[in-house]
Amino acid sequence: xxxxADKFVGGIxxxxxxVPDRRRGPTWRSVFIGxxxxxxxxxxxxxxxxxxxxxxxxxxxxxxxxxxxxxVLVLVVNPILSLLSSRFSPSHVxxxxxxxxxxxxxxxxxxxxxxxxxxxxxxxxWSGFHRFxxxxxxxxxxYLRSHPRWxxxxxxxxxxxxxxxxxxxxxxxxxxxxxxxxxxWGPWLRTALLWSPFVLAFFVGCFFMVALFRRQWEEAExxxxxxxxxxxxxx
Numbered sequence: 001x002x003x004x005a006d007k008f009v010g011g012i013x014x015x016x017x018x019v020p021d022r023r024r025g026p027t028w029r030s031v032f033i034g035x036x037x038x039x040x041x042x043x044x045x046x047x048x049x050x051x052x053x054x055x056x057x058x059x060x061x062x063x064x065x066x067x068x069x070x071x072v073l074v075l076v077v078n079p080i081l082s083l084l085s086s087r088f089s090p091s092h093v094x095x096x097x098x099x100x101x102x103x104x105x106x107x108x109x110x111x112x113x114x115x116x117x118x119x120x121x122x123x124x125x126w127s128g129f130h131r132f133x134x135x136x137x138x139x140x141x142x143y144l145r146s147h148p149r150w151x152x153x154x155x156x157x158x159x160x161x162x163x164x165x166x167x168x169x170x171x172x173x174x175x176x177x178x179x180x181x182x183x184x185w186g187p188w189l190r191t192a193l194l195w196s197p198f199v200l201a202f203f204v205g206c207f208f209m210v211a212l213f214r215r216q217w218e219e220a221e222x223x224x225x226x227x228x229x230x231x232x233x234x235x
Contacts, residue, residue, distance in 0.1 A: 029102070030110035034117030041065055041118065045126045059127040062227060066118045073106060073114070074234050081105040108235045115231055123203060137191065138176045141167040160194055163187035 041058065045065070048054050057065035084103040106114075124130060140154045144167045159165040164172040164187060175181035217223045 030113040034114045038121040058122040078105045
């Protein structure tokens with residue numbers, strides 16, 4: 001992994017040395033593209049799974065949607081931006097300079113920002129959290145009728161922890177599995193906000209745990225990290 005990082009990160013650094021300091025690292029454009037991509041993926045993946053029953057776009061160790069998006073940026077968007085930016089020069093002033101700042105190709109540092117935002121979001125959007133979290137909040141109440149032995153446990157759950165603690169609530173409980181009804185956003189938003197501190201602490205703890213094991217994995221065991229190698233090559 002260190003050889004891979006030295007090779008490709010070194011290449012990124014050499015590319016960035018030719019770019020002015022103000023264009024290195026995160027930019028407003030890279031953050032905006034990252035947020036837009038995260039929002040699109042957040043909407044697309046549940047629709048892809050729940051409606052079309054397709055293979056998960058991000059439900060494994062190789063998030064196909066993220067890699068595909070980066071490939072499109074590198075092989076399609078950047079060449080188009082190169083053609084557009086060739087009409088302008090960074091030495092121009094006024095509107096021409098602003099247009100160049102928008103249409104210039106995405107730098108490796110900007111692509112890293114977009115990729116990092118997407119990979120971080122993948123942990124929450126589907127299999128990493130939301131796919132099972134939402135179901136577990138309503139499943140105990142939905143199956144209580146067929147599993148009456150669960151009643152003492154289900155009744156002991158705090159009402160604020162779930163969108164509804166009433167097994168007879170058709171709008172939230174039964175409609176979640178049966179479908180054919182509008183989403184009751186109010187109770188779900190309240191539940192999501194109440195869960196947010198735990199979810200945030202959980203994922204921050206995961207990042208710290210990775211930091212603790214990173215040196216052992218990377219330097220002692222020489223793990224290859226294929227996902228990192230592929231994306232670094234593209235960047």
